[in-house]
Amino acid sequence: MAARKVAAKSNTSKEDLLSYYREMLLIRRFEEKAGQLYGMGLIGGFCHLYIGQEAVVVGLEAAAEEGDKRITSYRDHGHMLACGMDPKGVMAELTGREGGLSKGKGGSMHMFSKDRHFYGGHGIVGAQVPLGAGLAFADKYKGNGRVTFAYFGDGAANQGQVYETFNMAALWKLPVIFVIENNQYAMGTAQKRSTSTPELHTRGLAFGIPGETVDGMDVLAVKAAGEKAVAHCRAGDGPYILEVMTYRYRGHSMSDPAKYRTREEVQKMRDERDAIEHVRDLLLQGKHATEDDLKAIDKEIKAVVNDAAEFSKESPEPALEELWTDIYA
Amino acid sequence: MATEILMPALSPTMEEGKLAKWLVKEGDSVTSGQIIAEIETDKATMEFEAVDEGTIGRILIAEGTEGVKVNTPIAVLVEEGENVADLAAPAAPAAAPAPAATPAPAAAAAPAAPAADRSPDWPAGTAMKTLTVREALREAMAEEMTRDEDVYLMGEEVGEYQGAYKISQGLLDQFGAKRVIDTPITEHGFAGIAVGSAMAGLRPIVEFMTFNFAMQAVDHIINSAAKTLYMSGGQMGCPIVFRGPNGAAARVAAQHSQDYAAWYAQIPGLKVVQPYSAADAKGLLKTAIRDPNPVIFLENEILYGRSFEVPDIADFTIPFGKAKIWREGTDVTIVSFGIGMTHALDAADKLAAEGISAEVIDLRTLRPIDYDTVIASVMKTNRCVTVEEGWPVGSIGNHLSATIMERAFDWLDAPVINCTGKDVPMPYAANLEKLALVTSDEVVAAVKKVTYR
Numbered sequence: 001m002a003a004r005k006v007a008a009k010s011n012t013s014k015e016d017l018l019s020y021y022r023e024m025l026l027i028r029r030f031e032e033k034a035g036q037l038y039g040m041g042l043i044g045g046f047c048h049l050y051i052g053q054e055a056v057v058v059g060l061e062a063a064a065e066e067g068d069k070r071i072t073s074y075r076d077h078g079h080m081l082a083c084g085m086d087p088k089g090v091m092a093e094l095t096g097r098e099g100g101l102s103k104g105k106g107g108s109m110h111m112f113s114k115d116r117h118f119y120g121g122h123g124i125v126g127a128q129v130p131l132g133a134g135l136a137f138a139d140k141y142k143g144n145g146r147v148t149f150a151y152f153g154d155g156a157a158n159q160g161q162v163y164e165t166f167n168m169a170a171l172w173k174l175p176v177i178f179v180i181e182n183n184q185y186a187m188g189t190a191q192k193r194s195t196s197t198p199e200l201h202t203r204g205l206a207f208g209i210p211g212e213t214v215d216g217m218d219v220l221a222v223k224a225a226g227e228k229a230v231a232h233c234r235a236g237d238g239p240y241i242l243e244v245m246t247y248r249y250r251g252h253s254m255s256d257p258a259k260y261r262t263r264e265e266v267q268k269m270r271d272e273r274d275a276i277e278h279v280r281d282l283l284l285q286g287k288h289a290t291e292d293d294l295k296a297i298d299k300e301i302k303a304v305v306n307d308a309a310e311f312s313k314e315s316p317e318p319a320l321e322e323l324w325t326d327i328y329a
Numbered sequence: 330m331a332t333e334i335l336m337p338a339l340s341p342t343m344e345e346g347k348l349a350k351w352l353v354k355e356g357d358s359v360t361s362g363q364i365i366a367e368i369e370t371d372k373a374t375m376e377f378e379a380v381d382e383g384t385i386g387r388i389l390i391a392e393g394t395e396g397v398k399v400n401t402p403i404a405v406l407v408e409e410g411e412n413v414a415d416l417a418a419p420a421a422p423a424a425a426p427a428p429a430a431t432p433a434p435a436a437a438a439a440p441a442a443p444a445a446d447r448s449p450d451w452p453a454g455t456a457m458k459t460l461t462v463r464e465a466l467r468e469a470m471a472e473e474m475t476r477d478e479d480v481y482l483m484g485e486e487v488g489e490y491q492g493a494y495k496i497s498q499g500l501l502d503q504f505g506a507k508r509v510i511d512t513p514i515t516e517h518g519f520a521g522i523a524v525g526s527a528m529a530g531l532r533p534i535v536e537f538m539t540f541n542f543a544m545q546a547v548d549h550i551i552n553s554a555a556k557t558l559y560m561s562g563g564q565m566g567c568p569i570v571f572r573g574p575n576g577a578a579a580r581v582a583a584q585h586s587q588d589y590a591a592w593y594a595q596i597p598g599l600k601v602v603q604p605y606s607a608a609d610a611k612g613l614l615k616t617a618i619r620d621p622n623p624v625i626f627l628e629n630e631i632l633y634g635r636s637f638e639v640p641d642i643a644d645f646t647i648p649f650g651k652a653k654i655w656r657e658g659t660d661v662t663i664v665s666f667g668i669g670m671t672h673a674l675d676a677a678d679k680l681a682a683e684g685i686s687a688e689v690i691d692l693r694t695l696r697p698i699d700y701d702t703v704i705a706s707v708m709k710t711n712r713c714v715t716v717e718e719g720w721p722v723g724s725i726g727n728h729l730s731a732t733i734m735e736r737a738f739d740w741l742d743a744p745v746i747n748c749t750g751k752d753v754p755m756p757y758a759a760n761l762e763k764l765a766l767v768t769s770d771e772v773v774a775a776v777k778k779v780t781y782r
Contacts, residue, residue, distance in 0.1 A: 032361060036380045039337030041399055046341065051362075069529070103562035110560035119528055119565070124552050130518050131553060134525015141481070141507070141531060164518025171513070249362065250378075255340035257373035263364065270362065326563035327597050329621035 012220055014288035020062065020219045021279045022297055024054035027078040028276060029305045030087055031250075034077065034094055037309060038254050043094045046123075047108045050078035052249035055275035056181050057082040059222025060149055060242075063230050069139070071119040071132040072151035074109035075248075079151065083116045087304055091312035099315030103322060126159030128152060129178065133169045133239075136176035147175045147233040155186025157200045163207075166239070170207040173238035177229045178204070180241065181216070183248040188260040201243035211241030217273040247273070331386060331411060333402040339368060339375045346370045347395040348403060351388060358384045359406070366392075366403070383408050442708055443701035443736075446651050450612065451640040458641045463633040465607035466496050466572075469614035470534060472644075474504050477532060480618055481508040483523055484536030484573075493538045494574060494633055520546030520571070524553045527569040527623075534618060537573035540589050540627060554623035555598030570617045572626035575603070576668060576718050577755055577766060579631070586755035586762075588719035590667065593625040594695040594728075600649055601696040603627040603667035607637035609693055612647030620649070629668045650697035654706070658688035661776050662706040664729060665716035666692040669767065672748075673716045676772035685780060695725060703729060704736050711742040712779040716772050721749040743779035748772050 010017070031049040038047050050057075053075075061082045064070075072079045080090050085101065093100030094108050101111040109123040119135055122128040132150025139146040156162060157180050169176055180200045184191050191198060201211035210232070214225040222244060229240040247269045251258050258266075283289040336346065347369040359365055359379040366377040386407035390397055397403065460468070474480045486493045488501040488511040501509040512519040516537065523533040537543045543550065550571060558566040577586035593601045600622055604610040610628070617624040639645075655670070656677050665673040670691050677687040688706050692698060707713050713733055715726030726747030733745055751765045 032380050035378075039339070039399075040335055041338045044341060071525075101562065102560055102564070105562050106560040112557070112561040112565045114564055119525070120557070120561070122553070124548055127521065127548060127553055130521025130549070131525035131528065134522040134527070135529045136525075137522055138526040138529035138531045141526070161517045161521060164513070164515035165522065167513060167515065168518055168522060254338075255343075255370070255372060255375075257375050259373070263376070326559045326561075328600075329558055329563075329566040329568075 010220055010282050010286070012282070014283075014286070016062070017279055017283050017286070017288055018297070020058050021276065021283060021294070022301065023058045023061070023082055024219065024276045024279065025298065025301045026087070026304065027054045027058070027081050029301050030081060030091070030308065031077060033305045033309050034091065035250070035254070037091075037095065037312070042313065043108070044096065045107060046074065047094065047254045048075040048252065049250040050075055050248075052269065053181060053183060053216065053246045054078060055219040055222055055278075056179070056216045056244045056246050057151075059219040060179060060226040062219075062223040063226030064147075064149065067117060067144070067146050068230075069117045069119060069135045069146060069148040070151070071128045071135060071148065072121070073125065073128055073153060073156065074121070074123045075153070076109065076111065076121045080111055080113070080118060083113075083118050085111070085113050085116050085118060087308040088311040091308040092315045095312040095315070096317065097312060097315035098318045099311060104318040105322065105326065126152060126156040126161050129156065129159070129162045130165040132178075133165045133174050133176050136169070136174040136239075137172065140172070140174055145234060147177060147230055149177050149179055151179045151181055153186065154180060154182040154184065154191050154195065154200060155189070157203060158186075158195060166204050166207045166209055169239040170204070170209050173236060175233040175236075176239045177226070177233060178209075178239060178241045180243045181246055182243055183246050185248065185252070185260065187252040188256070190260065199243070201241050204239070204241045209239050209241055211243060213243045213245060216244035216246030217275045217278065219275055219279060331405050331407045332381060332383070334365075334379070334404040334406055336390070336397045336399050336401045336403050337368070337377060338399045339370045339377070340372050343370045343399060345396050345398045348390050348392055348397050349374060351392045353385050355385050355388055358382075379406070381406060386411070443704050445699070445702040445705045447654070447702075450608065450647055450653070451642060451645065456641040457638040459636050460607045460611070460639045461634055461636050462604075462607045462610045462628070463494070463496055465611035465637075465639055466614055466628065467498060467500070469611045469618070470497070471500060471503060473615055473618040474500070474508060479530065480532045480534065481510065482534045482536060483510040483512055483519060485512055485514055485538045487511060487536050492536075494630060496633070497536065516542050516545035517549070520549040521553065523569060524549050524567055527554070527567045528557065528565055532568050532618060534570045534572060537571065539585060540573050540575040541585050541587055543571065543573070543589075550599070550623070550625070551596055555596050558622070559598060566621050567623050568621045570614070570624045570626055572614070572617075573628060574630040574633070575627035576629050577762070580757060580759065580762060582757040583754035588667075588717065588750065589625075590627060590695050590717060591719050591724050591728075593627075594698075594725060596696075598623065599696060600624045600694065601627070602649065602694050604693060605632065605667055605670035605691050607635070608639045609647060609653070609691070611639055612645050613649070613693065615646045616649060619646070627667060632668055647693070649694045650699050651693070652699035652702040653691045653693055654688065654702065655691055656687065656689040658686040658710065660686045660710055660780055661712040661714060662688045662690060662703065662710045663714050663716060663772065663776065664690045664692060664703055666695060666725070667718070669716040669718055672767055672769045672772050675769040676776065679769065679773050680776055683782075685776060685782065687776060692725075700732055700736070704733065707733055707737050708740045711740050713741075713745045714748060714772060714775045714779060715745065716748045716767060718750050718767055721747060721752050724749050743781070746775040746779055748775050
């Protein structure tokens, strides 16, 4: 087992570092709890955990402003927590209860929040990409200066509709950041087995969309790249591509036997590149926090997650009449 | 505090599994994420990770045990400083929530004679003007775009070309390129963009050059537009109109000749309109643009140039779910919609000449369907023939037949006959194409059969 690299010095403020630590830890603990509830049969169907990828969404949220929009795929719990949606509402949706953000009718893959400008939660690979460009189209139409983060994976990056969208987003200069969360596996297919050219950030070049690759295990690097992309979009220069190199520790979904990669590969990422440990090191080495301070945060987060889990168990199942509501506005 | 490690469910369908192998033993300390056991499910052998950190206090299920039910305690995890010996006997696992009771199906207790909405679409004495269906559609869009800044039109050739079928003629000049948007030929992508913009509060009208091309976009129409309101628990809807010519034009062969009425009418969350007359085209399109839900608006190329009387009213709309009785009759009910109405009305004329009185109903909207008007008519005439251009299997006529059987079985004096397009891809040859389409003569023959003439 290789030792963790010593974190580079950072000039990020103590408050910011602590906030990234807290938000990433919330996602990880939440997802671990979700995995546990799945194992207990309280969560059913598909459940895609975000463990390992926390720095991507936390870094980009740090670059966003109030009113900016976001949309993602089915691996969406982290995005919802990072943009400020209630952990209780998310967990209760996972358990299919009345207190869930979609009243139990959407499930793990389908939650939305108008207040937090979160537009889902989409289960069809790649569909959120044109939808995200559509959100940006609306912002441009209204001239409100907002940008949209459209998240998708390395698997979705091979979908045809992504390139139709790249073309129109560039043609119409839509303020959308295409965030390719490259966790290196499309379900169980390694990128090199599915993708002719590995550099996904160059996929927009044919359309005139600039792109860059970002270390997705370093929340500060993600934030810095996000700020650059946001500035590009807000300046009216059209879309931008961020290929964020990340890693999913857990399976594609809960029923993933994980035969397509070695245990050692996963363990090596956890040991050497973990995004939360990285910020933890920065906090301790910069003397921004003590072990005890961080333990206190851990405890606080654990309490939030436990409360969410309790709520998700106690919240009743939706009333039977709910079967017939919300079909038409 | 000691926590029980329970036999996990590792797939959506797993109920029990084999505890194939323990990778830890009692007394080992484990960290969160560490693989502690291998479990064989109905699908595969899975690695099972610890969720919390602690020490394995006790292993309750030995490796090699088969048929271990989900949620059975398989081990006990203790925290630092806890004594394994102090552990109480494992408590019974918490039961999974009981499945919801299945609601009893709503009883099909229909009133004997339904009260159909027979109110006129416009007041008697209203001034009328003659418009083609094409002009009526354009007027509807122009009026709604004037009324609401958030309404915009997007599609292939809607702007500078003035519309592939000239429906959007003049709109670019009137509203500018911001609101009349020419797209590349990428239906999947632009339908998705339009749906996204509707989720963010705009009111897009998407023109498909023909509905055949909407098959490229069908995932966004159904999965993204129709289901979002439900999936979001009512939080986020999608006010959008997908419109364009549908069905066979003339001699354009199999890939360009298809009626999608029955396809889209099957989808909860969509509203589906197929107008016949210019007045309906205008009044229903205005309603569609104002509707907060996704609406499929199926036009017909052959009808675009037909002229009809349209009320000259400033703000003329027609509600969804209200059929129109074009002709009253006593011997048989003919139900149709869209271009099928030309055959229905033509057949009714021919039948009248032979002394058979047909009542002709235009459904106008296929979701919602005005069942009451159909049922009330069938209870009067006791016979029914349906007419549509689409294929016979799973047709709108099939659905109406089933509904009539459920709600008016005792009133029927003959089986309902569905006149449809033939069960073949559309041929190119003129004679074969004619044979593939539904005809007035087939409607006349069906009526004679149900009236035993």
